[in-house]
Amino acid sequence: MRIPMVDLKAQYIELKEELDAKLEEILLATQFILGPNVQELEKEVAEYIGTKHAVACASGTDALHLALLACGIKAGDEVITTPFTFIATAEAISYIGARPVFTDVLPDTWNIDPEEVKNKITPRTKAIIPVHLFGHPADMPKILDLANSHGLKVIEDCAQSFGAGYKFVKTGSFGDAGCFSFFPSKNLGCYGDGGMVATDSDKTAEALRALRNHGSRKRYFHDIIGYNSRLDEMQAGILRVKLKRIDRYNSLRRERAVQYNEWLAMQEGVSIPVERDGYYHVYHQYTILADRRDDIMSALSEKEIASAIYYPVPLHLQESYKGLGYKKGDFPVSEDLSRRVLSLPIYPELSPVDVDFISETIRASLACPAKKR
Numbered sequence: 463m464r465i466p467m468v469d470l471k472a473q474y475i476e477l478k479e480e481l482d483a484k485l486e487e488i489l490l491a492t493q494f495i496l497g498p499n500v501q502e503l504e505k506e507v508a509e510y511i512g513t514k515h516a517v518a519c520a521s522g523t524d525a526l527h528l529a530l531l532a533c534g535i536k537a538g539d540e541v542i543t544t545p546f547t548f549i550a551t552a553e554a555i556s557y558i559g560a561r562p563v564f565t566d567v568l569p570d571t572w573n574i575d576p577e578e579v580k581n582k583i584t585p586r587t588k589a590i591i592p593v594h595l596f597g598h599p600a601d602m603p604k605i606l607d608l609a610n611s612h613g614l615k616v617i618e619d620c621a622q623s624f625g626a627g628y629k630f631v632k633t634g635s636f637g638d639a640g641c642f643s644f645f646p647s648k649n650l651g652c653y654g655d656g657g658m659v660a661t662d663s664d665k666t667a668e669a670l671r672a673l674r675n676h677g678s679r680k681r682y683f684h685d686i687i688g689y690n691s692r693l694d695e696m697q698a699g700i701l702r703v704k705l706k707r708i709d710r711y712n713s714l715r716r717e718r719a720v721q722y723n724e725w726l727a728m729q730e731g732v733s734i735p736v737e738r739d740g741y742y743h744v745y746h747q748y749t750i751l752a753d754r755r756d757d758i759m760s761a762l763s764e765k766e767i768a769s770a771i772y773y774p775v776p777l778h779l780q781e782s783y784k785g786l787g788y789k790k791g792d793f794p795v796s797e798d799l800s801r802r803v804l805s806l807p808i809y810p811e812l813s814p815v816d817v818d819f820i821s822e823t824i825r826a827s828l829a830c831p832a833k834k835r
C-alpha cells in the first residue's frame with residue numbers, strides 16, 4: 463500500500479537517533495525485565511494521566527485481566543460492557559470466569575449507552591467496562607454516577623485513548639482502574655506487546671504489582687497465585703521516548719481528522735465521526751459510516767490506499783461467545799455500525815496532501831453509480 467493505515471517506519475526514522483541510543487543503553491545495562499525504565503515510565507504515565515499509580519504489564523489484554531482481579535471481580539460475577547469493541551475487552555472478563563453482559567452503544571460516539579447500562583444491572587453485577595472506542599471518551603460522568611449508586615467498580619478500557627479526555631480530565635483517571643495497551647499500532651505504541659494500569663488506589667496498585675509478578679511482594683515469597691505479565695526494559699525505553707511526544711502526535715491526528723471532516727462532512731452517503739462538546743478525541747482511528755462501504759474500499763485499494771473495518775462482527779455474534787445466548791437483533795446500533803463503519807488512514811506522519819488524495823478518491827467513488835454485486 464502506498465498509504466498504509468499506520469506508518470511505523472516513518473515514525474522510527476524520525477526518532478531513530480534517540481531510540482537507537484536508548485536501546486543501546488539498555489543492552490549495555492543488561493537489566494531487561496522491570497528495570498529502571500519501567501519504573502520511570504510508570505511514574506511518567508501516572509503523572510501524565512493524573513493518577514497516583516501506574517503499573518506496567520505485558521499487554522492491554524493483561525491490563526484488563528489483572529485490573530479485574532485487583533478490583534476483586536470473581537467467577538460468577540457479571541461485568542457490563544459494549545459488544546462494539548475488540549474481543550480482548552470481553553476475553554478479560556471471561557478469563558476469570560465472570561460473565562460479559564453486553565449493552566448497546568450510542569449512535570453518535572459508538573460508546574456504551576449509560577441508559578442501557580442501567581437496565582442491565584442485576585444483584586450479580588460487579589463492574590462496568592466502558593471502552594473509549596477509537597479515541598473518543600465514553601460518557602464517564604453518567605457511568606460513574608450509575609456505578610456509585612449501585613456500588614460497582616469501573617474499569618476503563620483505554621487501549622485506544624491514550625491522552626483523550628473529558629473537560630481536561632484524562633481517560634484512565636475516571637474509574638477504579640484505567641487499562642492501556644501499547645501494541646505497536648496504538649496511538650502510543652512500543653515495538654512489541656505492552657500494557658499499563660493506572661489507578662488512584664494504593665491497594666489496587668499493590669495487588670497489581672503482585673499479580674503481574676507471580677503473586678510475589680517479596681522475592682520468592684508468593685502470597686497469591688499470580689502471573690508472568692511484566693513489561694520489559696526495551697519496550698519501556700521506547701515508550702518513554704514516544705511519551706514525550708504524545709501530545710504533539712495526538713494533535714496532529716486531530717488536525718488530519720479536521721481536514722477529513724472538511725472534505726467529507728457534506729458528502730452524501732458518508733457520516734463523519736462525532737466529537738461531543740467538552741470531549742478531547744484522539745482519533746486512534748478516523749472512522750466514517752458509509753452505506754456503500756465496499757465501493758469506497760475498492761476505489762481506495764485501486765489507488766493503493768489502505769482502509770479497514772473495525773469491527774465487522776460485534777462480540778455478541780462472535781462464534782466464541784455463542785454460549786452467552788445472544789442473537790442477531792439484540793444490539794441494533796452495534797450491528798448497524800458493523801455493517802457501515804470504515805476506518806481511514808490516520809497517523810501523525812500522514813501528510814495533508816495524502817488526506818486530500820484519500821478524500822477525493824472517496825468522493826469520486828461515490829460520484830459513480832453503485833457497483834452491482
Ligand SMILES: *Cc1c(COP(=O)(O)O)cnc(C)c1O
Binds near residue numbers: 522524548593644655
Ligand atoms: C488493542 C485493544 C485491546 C488489547 O490490547 P493488547 O495490548 O493487544 O492486548 C483491548 N481493548 C481494546 C479496545 C483494544 O483496541
